[in-house]
Amino acid sequence: MDVRTMMEGDAEAVANLSEQLGYPMSTPVIRERIKVVNAHPEHSALVAEANGKILGWIHVYVAQLIESPNSYVEIGGLVVDAKARGSGVGKALVRAGEHWAVERRIDDIRVRSNTKRTEAHAFYQHLGYKVQKTQVRLVKRLALLNPE
Ligand SMILES: CC(C)(COP(=O)(O)OP(=O)(O)OC[C@H]1O[C@@H](n2cnc3c(N)ncnc32)[C@H](O)[C@@H]1OP(=O)(O)O)[C@@H](O)C(=O)NCCC(=O)NCCS
Numbered sequence: 001m002d003v004r005t006m007m008e009g010d011a012e013a014v015a016n017l018s019e020q021l022g023y024p025m026s027t028p029v030i031r032e033r034i035k036v037v038n039a040h041p042e043h044s045a046l047v048a049e050a051n052g053k054i055l056g057w058i059h060v061y062v063a064q065l066i067e068s069p070n071s072y073v074e075i076g077g078l079v080v081d082a083k084a085r086g087s088g089v090g091k092a093l094v095r096a097g098e099h100w101a102v103e104r105r106i107d108d109i110r111v112r113s114n115t116k117r118t119e120a121h122a123f124y125q126h127l128g129y130k131v132q133k134t135q136v137r138l139v140k141r142l143a144l145l146n147p148e
Contacts, residue, residue, distance in 0.1 A: 001048055001049065001050040001055065001088075001089065001092060002048070002049050002050070003046050003047070003048050003049075003092055003093060003096040004046065004047060004049065005038070005044070005045070005046060005047075006034050006037075006038070006045035006046060006047045006057060007034065007038075008031050008034050008035060010034070010047055010054055010057075011027045011028075011030045011031035011034060012027045012030075013047075013053075013054035014030050014034070014047070014054065014057055015027045015029075015030040017054070017056065017057060017079045017080075017081060018030065018077075018079065020079055020081065020082055021077065021079040023077075037059065037061075040061075042061055042062040043059070043060070043061040043062075044059070044060050044061070044097070044100045045057065045058070045059045046058050046059075046060075046093060046096050046097070046100075048080075048089045048092055048093055054081075055080060055081050055084040055089045056078070056079055056080035056081060056084065056089045056090060056093055057077070057078070057079060057093070058075060058077065058078045058093040058094065058096065058097050059075070059076040059077045059078075060073050060074065060075055060076065060097040060100055060101065060109075061073065061074060061076055062104065062106065063110075070106075070108060071106060072106060072108035072109065072110055073097070073100070073101035073104070073106050073108070073109045073110070074109075074110050074111065074112070075094070075097055075109065075110070075111040078090065078093060078094065078097075078111070078120075080093070090123060091127060094124075094127055097109065110132075111124060111129065112135070115134065
């Protein structure tokens with residue numbers, strides 16, 4: 001198995017896996033997202049591939065907050081194909097994300113995960129992650145200004 005940078009040609013496989021994560025997205029939309037992320041030096045999207053098949057992906061990025069003295073890396077998304085779970089793919093992707101952080105001299109990596117994803121929490125804890133706090137996410141849809 002190889003872990004490498006996600007490419008636009010991976011869009012269809014990445015879209016299928018995103019659906020498994022609970023975020024159905026069309027292939028063209030994913031292709032655009034891959035382009036945006038790859039153009040951004042503080043983001044990295046990686047795939048795990050074996051025999052030409054994409055088994056999973058991870059997206060990590062540097063987060064900077066005014067109230068945090070140091071930047072940290074956040075895992076924005078991680079999913080492994082349901083048929084490939086339990087064979088070390090998720091761990092390889094997380095380790096690659098951690099390596100990307102360390103290369104940037106960032107020693108703080110975080111992930112926010114829905115409280116329903118108890119399996120994923122056990123996975124992360126197995127890899128050394130500790131529950132720091134639980135949060136509530138609030139959202140509001142804004143009316144956009146009309147262009148003059
Ligand atoms: C969570 C997920 C990424 C794990 O990927 P995976 O490829 O199945 O996990 P791995 O096979 O790499 O497991 C790595 C280690 O974690 C352990 N592990 C995996 N799931 C576990 C669980 N539910 N409880 C305890 N340990 C677990 C494995 O036993 C393995 O241990 P080892 O290294 O000592 O052998 C995968 O199940 C997934 O895609 N789930 C659905 C999407 C999701 O929840 N994503 C996370 C959103 S935050």
